Amino acid sequence: MNFKILVIGEAMVDKYIHGIVDRISPEAPVPVVLFNKNTENLGGSANICQNLANLDADVHLISIVGKDEHEPILTKLCQNNNINLIPIYLNRPTIVKQRIVANNQQIMRVDFENNNNLDSEEEKIVIEQIKKVSKEYDAIILSDYKKGLFTKNIIETIFNHFNNNFILADSKPDKIDLFKRANIIKSNFKEFKDYCKQKNIEVSNDDSSIENTYNKFIYNFNSFLLTRSEKGMSFLSKDKFEHIPTNAKRVYDVTGAGDSVTAAYIIKYLETKKEEISMSFANKVAGIVVSKPGCVAIEKEDLKLKNENKKIINSYEKIESIVNKLKKDKKKIVFTNGCFDLLHSGHADYLKKAKEMGDILIVGLNSDESIKKIKGENRPIVDQNSRLELISSLESVNYCILFEEDNPINILSYIKPDIHVKGSDYKNKYMIERDMVEINGGQIGFIEIKTNENNKISTSDIIEKIKNEH
Template sequence: MLSDLDFTDVSILVVGDLMLDKYYFGSVNRISPEAPVPIVEVNSSKYTLGGAGNVLNNIINIKAKAYVVGTIGRDPNREILKQLLEERKVNYYLLERDLPTITKVRVIAGHQQVVRIDFEEIKFLDNKESKKIEQYILSIIDKVNCLVVSDYGKGVICPELSRFIIELAYEKDFPVVVDPKGKNWSKYKGATIVTPNLKELSDVLNVEVKNEDGEIEKYGKEVRKKYNLKYLLVTRSEKGMSLIAEDKVYHISSEAKEVYDVSGAGDTVVATLATAMSAGFSILNAVKLANTAAGIVVSKIGTAPITLEELKEALRGYKNKKVKSLKELIHELKILRNEGKRIVFTNGCFDILHRGHIEYLREAKTFGDILIVGFNSDNSIKKIKGKDRPINKQEDRAELLASLEFVDYVVIFDEETPYNLIKNIKPDVLVKGGDYRIEEVVGREFAKETVLVSFIKDYSTTRIIEKIRSIE
């Protein structure tokens, strides 16, 4: 079954343009007196692997093994990039060049990218440099079962190295997956599969390809045949993907329910596709899995790789994107806090959702930007209210809460109190009902502020249950 995913025996070599991404997060409250530009007051920063490194991140996150080959400069940023690779326990070979380590610096204020600063100098590998990389690839080739060419057009994937990789993969009889760039696709000739988006397909053909099935089929077949590709996979944004094989075309619909950020989705597709093919999946099942992975990552805020747990969960069936595990929620909160968002938390059983709950939660949202609602599991409610409760199962209660527009995230807890949740979430504002006194509020020491909100009179789950019983 697709849901029984295990990639621990898969090893993939990624060759391509490795980059260092640095993010500065802050807020804008004034304009510079020196020029008509915003002043960003930075409150946090972070480094991540970019370019081919994002493909690598996705491979590791779905529990496959990874090797990476790229280039670095002779500058301080090379040490940061190496440290990131070592933290992820990745086997790497980085060729030093008299060029800057490719670095992208992004300044983010709220949801808006204010500016991006690039440190790079594009120069393709010379013959001597290409041979050094080829020798390393030969030294580890028997340790891997798939090759990924991650071409960002920054100089690593020169025609000579690309041809060497594809011919070696053919000789070893394992797949080579290419994420292309530019118009020179002759260097990808004979690859197992090339994965252009619509713009990249248009670029190589020098025509504007419309995002329609007929156009994709017509031009996709032309490109697949011209470059002797076993498969061509065209990623089509909100319309999903199209797989062009020798004798058939498959159109796979998008699985994204909500789209927040498409950045990095192509890398997720390449990583998942390569991993699934290496694990013995049929090409169609591998593409379907990659499509599922893409649908997950575009529903996240920022460039975030897929995880194996998310893939398994998605394959088991529908899940509301607002319903998170504590681990998932903590990841999302890091991003939101970097954007300066004010986090509000409240909790309850919410057994039978009624107007009192609605008004309470609506008011709770007014204290910040993001409202997180913690709710008791079925087992937890039984301990508190007895064996006849809850009336509604936890899955149903989660879906009802998540359907409210002013609720941003829903998270379940199995203890009688949300102490552990609050300790991990550390909200800016902790909201509780007016039937509490401040000193009675559990976990208030982990919140910056605790607020009491009055309930609407005569609304309660207990009262509703009593009324139903009196009718019976």
């Protein structure tokens, strides 16, 4: 489905001069760049749009544009990338970032911009333009690059005009409070930390600190999507907290990665209406774009290539073949199984500890039908395909596979793990699969379950809490 999305923000042109440096200027102690080529890309809010367009969205962009030599470049770049530009012409320059890159290293940047807040006349022009825009959009993205567009009056106008639309706001710390009516606010950890500092709140980049901090102003916002560099990503709301580790294997350049996260999250959310799935997809996209130099948008071919390396295995025979090869390489195989419905921090901690018991962690997920037999007709909350996607996004998990049976005996007969992991609460319980594990030379391992305020974290408790609070 081609979702229709409106981005309101500050479009830029990223211009690059590429060359090489092999000497210092005799005129001053600066490098001399021998010119090779020029390139021009979309930047700022227009980079979000390019990501959206590459993910098959019908994209419209409202941005202030100057009537200058850079305006035709921006317009042409938008046309070439299937972005419908809705320019608001003011007596300001089209924003340009001119970078000089030598030997694949940026050595200088020159900015062409006026980042002062709009004056009353400029603000009036923008407000009039926004009020003329159709409301027929699947989602609105507000992309604040702190270049003067988002005044208090303009922000209020946007929320009043699009009061029935889903809105994601990507704001700088000093204006986050003005965007509190958004359905979700996206921020990186540095911005979140700066925002908290304004409130005289200290926060560190770990799950518990972020959760405790968010609890202090939980009712000010609907939800937060927080990108955390090497720590991954978090979804924060008054109902739940979700954390997933980074998907990046190699970080070359983080420029524009936040825009790719914003675009990927909104596309997947419109498709699934599930925050966890959307965050997992955005995490995957971020892992791809940071592995490339410069401000680049995600390409569908990148995702296809990524999908070829999925950890999701669709047959017992295939996982058996994979395990046999791994065992020939002297790899220690760890297996665990469960429903993993409403993936939470307890699950992530459990799987991380399971992986530490060996070299390869394989997770068996109960199918939707088997969960209904075990938990009842109202479960699972999250369907099996979504659960597979979420589990496969965890760094600790090497492979995951569905099983239809009520117990894992059959799948264990194919995998024959060195260690079959269970929660510590199973230590003194009868386990129907024990014989199958031990007859194939394996052993049972136990893991202490993560607790929260002295209670075990469980999906059932989370569901019950939501029911009680609503």
